[in-house]
Amino acid sequence: MTNHNVGTQEEWLAARKELLEREKEHTRRSDELAEQRRELPWVAVEEQYSFETVEGTKTLSELFDGRSQLLIYHFMFGPTYETGCTVCSSIADNIDPNVVHLAARDVTMLFVSQAPVEKLQAYKKRMGWGIKWVSAGGSDFNRDLGFTHTEEELRPFLEGEIPPTVKQMAERSGTDVAAYVAEGPGLSAYALSDGTVYRTYVTTARGLEPAMAYYGLLDRAPMGRNEGASQPVWLRRHDEYEMA
Numbered sequence: 001m002t003n004h005n006v007g008t009q010e011e012w013l014a015a016r017k018e019l020l021e022r023e024k025e026h027t028r029r030s031d032e033l034a035e036q037r038r039e040l041p042w043v044a045v046e047e048q049y050s051f052e053t054v055e056g057t058k059t060l061s062e063l064f065d066g067r068s069q070l071l072i073y074h075f076m077f078g079p080t081y082e083t084g085c086t087v088c089s090s091i092a093d094n095i096d097p098n099v100v101h102l103a104a105r106d107v108t109m110l111f112v113s114q115a116p117v118e119k120l121q122a123y124k125k126r127m128g129w130g131i132k133w134v135s136a137g138g139s140d141f142n143r144d145l146g147f148t149h150t151e152e153e154l155r156p157f158l159e160g161e162i163p164p165t166v167k168q169m170a171e172r173s174g175t176d177v178a179a180y181v182a183e184g185p186g187l188s189a190y191a192l193s194d195g196t197v198y199r200t201y202v203t204t205a206r207g208l209e210p211a212m213a214y215y216g217l218l219d220r221a222p223m224g225r226n227e228g229a230s231q232p233v234w235l236r237r238h239d240e241y242e243m244a
Contacts, residue, residue, distance in 0.1 A: 042198035077113035082174025
């Protein structure tokens with residue numbers, strides 16, 4: 001860090017002023033994208049999906065819990081996982097405290113995974129989360145959105161050189177690589193209008209970063225994210241950092 005460019009206060013202020021203009025433009029562009037996201041056409045969900053919850057089997061419309069909007073985080077926790085994905089767990093840490101604020105804006109938010117609901121609830125208790133978590137293991141809900149894959153579909157990847165990070169994440173979840181990558185993370189959004197459920201938005205990969213607040217903060221720290229292919233995965237479940 002000591003090798004970084006060092007300047008005067010005046011030089012810093014001049015550079016900061018120039019950067020601020022770019023940051024403002026980025027914010028305006030982000031607002032435009034948010035509006036375009038909301039203007040996407042809605043698609044009626046015609047499939048009769050069912051979900052296992054602690055209250056029993058529910059339909060997609062029942063998951064709205066009396067509200068008109070629903071956000072679902074597709075949490076990587078497959079049937080053979082012993083624990084939830086480490087990265088998804090870090091995302092859940094960020095989402096969970098915001099559930100009450102989203103509810104105040106007529107938005108229900110919850111997690112969906114493929115593992116049995118009993119396993120999900122046990123892990124939820126360990127992590128100390130209050131958010132609702134349901135199982136879609138008995139339906140094609142995750143698969144229809146592209147968040148669950150068959151081993152045959154994954155064969156080209158599995159027969160290639162598996163990245164060390166994938167092996168690490170599979171091991172941390174207590175499963176093998178094939179079962180780990182069969183699941184994928186994602187966020188999907190829905191509206192309930194006149195008894196019909198509409199899918200309004202779906203994203204994955206870096207589209208999930210708004211739910212990873214630590215990255216936004218690290219981007220403003222002196223060394224940034226400080227990640228690389230040659231570096232070990234630094235993320236842990238929040239109750240594992242001391243052990244690490």
